[in-house]
Every structure is written in structure tokens, then in C-alpha cells.
Amino acid sequence: MSLNDMPKNYETAEVEKRILQKWLDGGWYARNDGTGDCTVVIPPPNVTGMLHMGHALDDTIQDTFVRFNRMRGVSTRWILGTDHAGIATQTKVDKRLKEQGIDRRAIGREKFLEACWDWTHEFGGIIVEQIKRMGCSVDFADEKFTMDPDYANAVRKVFCDWYHDGLIYRGKRIVNWCPSCTTAISDDEAEYQDEGGHLWHLRYPLKEAVSGQEYITVATTRPETMLGDTGVAVSPDDPEKAAFRGATVIRPIVDREIPIFADWHVDAGFGSGFVKVTPAHDPNDYAMGQDHDLPQVNIFDEHAVVVEGYGPFTGMTREECREAIIAWFEKHDLLDHVDDHDHSVMHCYRCDSSLEPWLSEQWFVAVDKLKGPATDVVKSGEVSFHPDRWTQTYLTWMENLKDWCISRQLWWGHRIPVFYCDACGWEDALEEDADVCPKCGAPLRQDEDVLDTWFSSQLWTFATQGWPNNLDEMQGHHPTKALVTARDIIALWVARMVMSSLYFTKQIPFEDVVIYATILAKDGSRMSKSKGNGVDPMDLINMYGADAMRFNLLTLVTNNQDVRFDADIKDGALVGSPRTEAARGFVTKIWNAARFVGMNMDGYTPGEPTIQTPADAWILSRLAKLSESVTRGIEEYRFGDVARDLHQFFWSEFCDWYIELSKASLKDSDDVRLAAQRNLVFVLDQALRLLHPAMPFVTEAIWEQLPQQDADSLMIAAWPEPATLAPWINEEAEKSIDLTVATVSAVRSTRARYGLSPKLELAVAVKAQDAEAAALTSQSDLVKQLANLSSLSIGPDEERPAEGSVHIEEGCEIYCDLTGVVDFAAERARLEKECAELEKERDRLAKKLSNSGFLEKAAPEIIEKDTARHAELCDQIERVTAQLAELV
């Protein structure tokens, strides 16, 4: 096949499939040797995942960046991998087993892990296949997984090093406990939900009356936790409560004497001013308990069921217990009153259960030594965020960072490599498993918990590149170039990568962090499965093709932090996306432009572009400027600008004007024709290269049909470098074509206004001075062709026909002879309107130019420009007025 027998329709499904195979077979997705380095790691999607719009945008940005760098001859590799996603996967496997009537506790840890691996192998490949279909040029041959043996070793070394360096410790803490997943959930993973609740006012009897009062009233949203109360607090700034400090109350139900004390946590104005303190079930109460030496009484087990020792309440769930407690207080006339009270409750981001603050043994990373360096590299700009405003998000988070709870009570994940000897109390973190105690020889027991998923993914930039056993592999490829990710994991992931990378590799993990906008549904709400308003990128690809989806996504990359995606969804299925459809129109336009070139290749022989018309000089000049703006735009991650520039050039300049202008040359003598062919092929070729990172499939499909190629694939062909093309820049030529465009547009506008058929030939005269006249005369035949003119005369002495329309442009006046075809009242009205607009602008400028402040303070070039513009306007108004005077 070649350009001249391209099929009329561009069939995305068929072509994309073929081209994808070509790229995979070609082996060009692997690292290429080059100058400089552009290593990029893909944010590892969950192994259970399906591609969503966030991934589609993320991966499109990365691929555009990576393909651009590869074409420039930069050493490039895009590393692929998936994340084992502890809680997410375990939850899904759990659910699946439950459907089969299997309880994970019944089959035990090993069998359950087998089920997890089965799941991983079954679903892990889906998202990888989807990434392929998007055209992403990742290194599929070397896929990573956060549970690979090598990766697991790296995780284990990190744990052991930090353990031995004193950065990892074990402690009792209040953690957010999910009673359903039976695991701790980090603060960052918990989600607040506002709920309508109540504030119960409970009476606690005083041991001895204070100021004649027999009891105090505490206010609580969680009466069930009163079983674990070990104190009552008042505000230190509350004079009314001062007398109660040091008094003792008898806690009802399980009689127990507990003290009243003052603590700054208490807000005197809220509730009753008395706060019941439950150190084992509330973070603030825990802190108060620490300060006032209160006992920590844990009343719930791991499923949030009341433990032994509480009589009838034992065995109750939180909800049951709450009702029972309230009933008890009511019965004993100790329920003072109940207020409505909205508050937010933490929920598990996986299973949505309400979380229980729970006191337990957990592992922590001490962040004091890590946060300083991680702050410095961002402040200094070594690591920079795009857009810049995310720098502050990162720094603020880093500043407020608390120790990181890394243990999770799950089975699926990296098991904590700490071993205990129950016989002699020996304990250590080991890089290799051990069975017996090195001290006393008794059997060892390994910690049951696994690590937070982010603990392993924080190593992503270097554990995927041979660290720690094969440091040569990283050489020259770490730090990575860019990390493209969503803003909601700046803290969870980006910050932790910086901390761990600095600690273990002494390098930053990446130079640039690119934060893309969150894609919202059409109505501005978040896309979510439960709402059924999510768009599946695969549906978009099936409907419009991968290139169209990619191009549309790139146009959305601006400074914005949210973008609305215009897709219509009906009953969960994609109906259409106007913008993606428009992008497909652009793909088709590119295809058809190539077909046009192909249809005019008779007699073509290869050769360099040559300038034989101002149009040639013009398009080459525009091309040179395009390469400049696209190159700089991609380097600066301004993909929206890049997409707009490409569209503007290809459609409005190359197709609308250059191809049209070239038609005459193609019908000319053999020499002229050949030069035109060579120029068309050259510009098309260069444009395809510039378009390729954004729209890889269609550009490759066309490029491989070009008469000659300098590479086996467009994806490894040379990038049109701005410096190479710069000599083509030609301001004179651009001006000349601007004049041509103005003339043709003037005639078309006249036709449209008076309803004249394009088939009706018109006689046109253009009054222009020497330089302009010469420039336009050289395009005379083309103008006649494009505007369908019977005659075109150009010169300084041309005059408007008695019955003719006038267009006043900078540097020329265009007259169409309309003798006998037009109502001149309309032409007069139009000119009057135009004159009024010109006068308005002239007056505004005149006012500005007579302002002494402006003349004194404005930049000279601005004054010069405005003065010139003013003179031009005066001239135009004079000419329009003169024409009006003659139109009687």
C-alpha cells in the first residue's frame, strides 16, 4: 500500500490493532540508547483495577511525553507495573470466597494467599491490556509487581534498615480500626462523612455533692463508650466548673470512681461543659489520658463487640450497646435530655464501615529525620511541581506530618519481618527468615501483620530498577524524569517516595511532579461507580478510537484542577462525547489530508523542499514556529496549549490554505508540480512527527505510507527540532499570505452577504502600494482560483467600480464589481457600521495617546504600536468615508 491507495475511511479498530502489533514486534517500547535520560515510572494501578478516566489522562500525558523524548533521541524507558493493593485486593478476594461459602479464617492464611495470587493472575493483566490499547509505549516486556520476589526483598531491606536505624518502632496507639476488615486504616485512608446524630446528655452522680449539686451532666455522641470512661474533663478557662475540679464522680452501670480534671482540649461552650474521657476509644481522650495518667480501658474486641466483664452488655455490637445504654440511663432517670447534633464520622474507604478508634499495638515509622530532607528538596526546586501551586500542598502536609502507622492486620501484603522468641524475649527484624532463636534456640514466631501498601509503593522509582542488588541498572536512570499523578496521592505516595528515596538512594526520586486535573462528570460531580456516571475509557476508544480520546484528553490539560468531561451516560452506558467526537473529526481530517497528498503523487520523485511560491515560504515558516511551540510546550507539560497549536496549524493553516493553494501548482508544469509535491510531502511528514506523541496510531498509519522513511517506525523517527527548522522562519512570506487570505476572504464575505453564487465569477480590483501589490500579484492566479474571479487587477491606481463593494484592509482596499447584482442600500449600511466601529476604536486610542500619564510611563514600544495603529485607523476611516460619499 502507499499514499495513493489509502482507503477512504479510517477504520480505527482495525488500524490500531495492526499498528499496536507493529510497535510491539518492533521492540521499540524497551529502553533506547540515547543522550540524556527520560525514565518514567507509571503510577502502578491496582492489580484489581480497570482503567478509568484518571488513568486514561495520566497515561496519555506520560505517553505523549515519553514518545516525544524517544523521538528526540533521549534515552527513554517507561516502566510498567501494578500494585498488590493490600486492602483492596483482600476485600475483593474475601467477598469472592464468601460467595462460595468460604470464610478466610477457616481456610487459614496460606490458602487465602493462594486465592489472592489466583485473583492477581486472573485480573492483573486486564489493565495492562487496556494500557496497550491506549497506545502507551511502556516497556511491556519487563512488567513489575509490588509483590515480585526482587521487589519483596527491597521492601524487606527497607524495613530492616529503618528498624535497625531506629526509624521503625512499635507502640500502643489509637488507630482507626475497621471492625469489618479487622485492620487499622491510616488517617489518610479514612473518609469523613457527615451524619445526623444526637448529643446525649447523661447524668453522672458525684461522690460528694459540689455546691449542692448531686450530679454532673456529660454530653456525648457515643454513649456506648461510657463503659470505658476513666475520667471527666472540664475546660481550664471555665470559671463555673472550677469548683468541680478534683471532685470524684461515680460512673454508672459499672460503678467506678473517676476523677474530674481540667484540660485544654475541652471547649467550655460546647455541650454541657463536662466531657467524659474514654482514653481507649478516642484520640483526644487518649491524649488527655496520657497527660492525666488515666487507665486505658478497652471495651471492644477487634469486631467492635463489647468484651467480657460488662454483664448484659457483653457481646453487643456498638449499635446494640448504644441503645441498651440509653435505655439503662432512661430507666434510672439519668438521661438528662437529647439534642440533635450533626457530626462527621470516619468510614473505611474500602468497605465503608464506620471506623472505631481503637487502642492497639502497631508499627510506626518515625518521620522526624525524614521530613527535613524531603522538605528541602522541594523548597530548593530540585523536585518541582507542575502546576506550581501543588508545592504548597506538599510542604504543608510535610510540616504537619505525624509518625506513620505502617502495620495492617491483613494477610495480603508484605509480612512484617520481625521475629520474636517467646522463650527468652529476643526480637529482631531479619532480611532472611529464621526458625530458631539465635540466643536460646527456641522456635521463633513472625509478626502476623503486613505492611501498609504505601510502604512498598514508596520504593517504586528505585525498587523497579534493580535496587538494592543491582545498582548498575539504576545508573544514569535515577532520579526519574517525571512523575505524573493525581493530586489526592501527593501526600500518600509522592511525599513518601521523596522521603524513602532520599534515605536509601541519596537521590530525589524524580525531577518533576505533574499533577493533572481531576476528571469530573458532565454535571461537575465526581465520577463514581455508585452514581453510575463514570466513563469507561474503553468505551471511548471503541466509539471514537484511541487517538481521538487521547487528543481530547490533552486539550483538557491546563492550569485547572478539575475538568468536566462532556460524556453523556445513559443507564451506565456511554451515549456519546461531543468533544471526543470533535477530536475524531480531527483524526479524520488528518487522514483525508494525507489522502489528498497521495492522490496527487503522479510523477513524484524524492527531493528536498523548495520555495517557489510565497505559500511555500509561508507554510514552512509556520511549521518552524509550530515545532518551536510544540517542543517547548511538551517540555513544560503544557499539553493543552500543544494540542491547540497542533490543531490550529494542521487544520486552519495546512488544510484550509496551504493544500488549497497547492492545487494550482499541482496542475502546473512538471517542474512546478514536482516541487509542490515535495513540499506537501515534507510538510505532511514533519506535521505527522509533531502530531505523533499525541495521536500515535493515525500518524503512524499514514507515515508508513509516505514515499520514503528514515526509520522503521514513526515512533523512532527524528523529531523536527526547532533549531533545525528555524532557518525557514520568514516574516515577509507570512505577511504576503496574510494579504492573500484577506483578499480571498473579502470576496467570499461579499458573496455570502449578497447571496451570490460561488459559481458567479466576479471582477475584482485591489488598490495596493508597491510592496503589497507585488506580493499579491505573485499570488494572482491563486486568488482568482480560490475566489472564482473573472479578473483581478492590482495596483496603486485601482478605483472602485461605480457599483462595487469595498473592503478596507491594512495596506489595501478590495473592490468587487457588483454592477447589476446588488442592492446598494445594504452595502452602505454595512460600511456605516464598519466606520462606526473603526471610529470607536480610534477614539479610544486617541484618548489614550493624549493622556500625558500614558506617554510618560508606558513602554516605548507600546506607544509606538498604538500610534501606528491610530494612524492606520485614521487612514481607514478616511477611506471608508470617501467610499461612502461615492455610494449614493
Added chain:
RNA sequence: GGGCGUUUGGCGCAGCGGGAGCGCAACUGCCUUACAAGCAGUAGGUCGCAGGUUCAAAUCCUGCAACGCCCACCA
């Protein structure tokens, strides 16, 4: 409570100190031998509101409003 973002023609967005733009939709005329998934043309906005800085403000500052996001807290 703290922070961030958005507010520009019917819709989606760009511009972010010196002449209000783009795409889609609308309207008019064209099946002009690459493309009707097309071509040509027309219309439509006092750039959220109120102040301020400046010779000059959609663009910078302050305040306000609406919408959205993040963080913290809520006995």
C-alpha cells in the same frame, strides 16, 4: 476553622497588565474532483459582584457571593 481552585458568548474551555479568543451548538449559503466526519460566511460577551492599585485591569490587590476540592476538628 485553615488552605486551594473556579466564575469569560447557549455549552465546554483558553487568555492572566496594553486591540475580548477557540471548539461545539445556532443561523445563512454551498454535495467546489482530500474530507458533508466537509467548505465558506454570519451572529452572539460591559470577562461573578463591589472597591482599590496603575497612564492602562478579563488580567494585579482587597472584600463579598456562588460552586467545587483538600486538610484539621467536631465530647
